[in-house]
Amino acid sequence: MVELRNVTKIYHLGGEEIRALDNVSLDIEEGEFISVIGPSGSGKSTLMHILGCLDTPTSGTVKLDGIMIQNASPRQLAAIRNQKIGFVFQFFNLLPKLNVLQNVELPMIYSGVPARERHRRAMAALEAVGMANRAKHRPSQLSGGQQQRAAIARALVNNPRIIFADEPTGNLDTHTGETILQLFRSLNAEGRTIVLVTHDPEIAAVTPRRIEIRDGKIMPKPDLRLAGLRN
Ligand code: ADP
Numbered sequence: 001m002v003e004l005r006n007v008t009k010i011y012h013l014g015g016e017e018i019r020a021l022d023n024v025s026l027d028i029e030e031g032e033f034i035s036v037i038g039p040s041g042s043g044k045s046t047l048m049h050i051l052g053c054l055d056t057p058t059s060g061t062v063k064l065d066g067i068m069i070q071n072a073s074p075r076q077l078a079a080i081r082n083q084k085i086g087f088v089f090q091f092f093n094l095l096p097k098l099n100v101l102q103n104v105e106l107p108m109i110y111s112g113v114p115a116r117e118r119h120r121r122a123m124a125a126l127e128a129v130g131m132a133n134r135a136k137h138r139p140s141q142l143s144g145g146q147q148q149r150a151a152i153a154r155a156l157v158n159n160p161r162i163i164f165a166d167e168p169t170g171n172l173d174t175h176t177g178e179t180i181l182q183l184f185r186s187l188n189a190e191g192r193t194i195v196l197v198t199h200d201p202e203i204a205a206v207t208p209r210r211i212e213i214r215d216g217k218i219m220p221k222p223d224l225r226l227a228g229l230r231n
């Protein structure tokens, strides 16, 4: 589903070169549930931006669902993102002036789905995350966990091949975070490919596969010993 070969990303800051990703190769198969773990500054966001077609590498190749994207224009990247990828963020990124239903309909407005079909699919996605009875609430009228469920519904409505979640439980209490992880688990059990970025080894421990990144490189074997967790 995703294939990275010798991907390097260099940022230029003043006169300095920052090698945020250093010769990274990686394969993600359809149906996998993967966590990407690493300390702050290790390159997780850069990796997610490239995997999520938000950015292109300085060198190397990126293939997503059969499409080579390393040379895609920003416009082509936007179209690929909208069709193939669902995003979930730490701070939910719901629009405060829209209700839950309208927030969930947004990605379909960008992809030109007719109004009646938008409504039907948004309600089905809200149903899937247990939020159908909150469709008319504004985000500010919901708990954090409910806001994240709404954001997950929004990530699902275009039926993406893969979901990227960046610290999705980072702004939730432990119990609520666990219910959100459980939701990702059930979405994965239905066959969705999920990549979850976290700095928390306990969260990474719930996924069947882990990728550890340090100084822009993927470690040969993720090391969770410090957290006392099985590998
Ligand atoms: P993480 O998500 O693991 O915290 P990042 O991918 O954000 O790591 O950052 C990796 C490295 O690249 C860091 O040294 C960071 O300072 C640098 N970096 C990230 N984005 C930029 C940018 N736009 N310009 C310059 N340096 C950046």
Ligand code: ADP
Pocket (backbone or CB within 6 Å): 134, 137, 140, 141, 142, 143, 144, 145, 146, 176
């Ligand atoms: P939970 O314990 O379910 O995570 P809360 O205790 O924050 O959530 O909220 C309990 C219920 O009250 C939720 O169903 C939520 O929709 C509703 N609610 C929370 N805050 C508001 C608000 N500001 N306005 C209207 N309803 C709210």
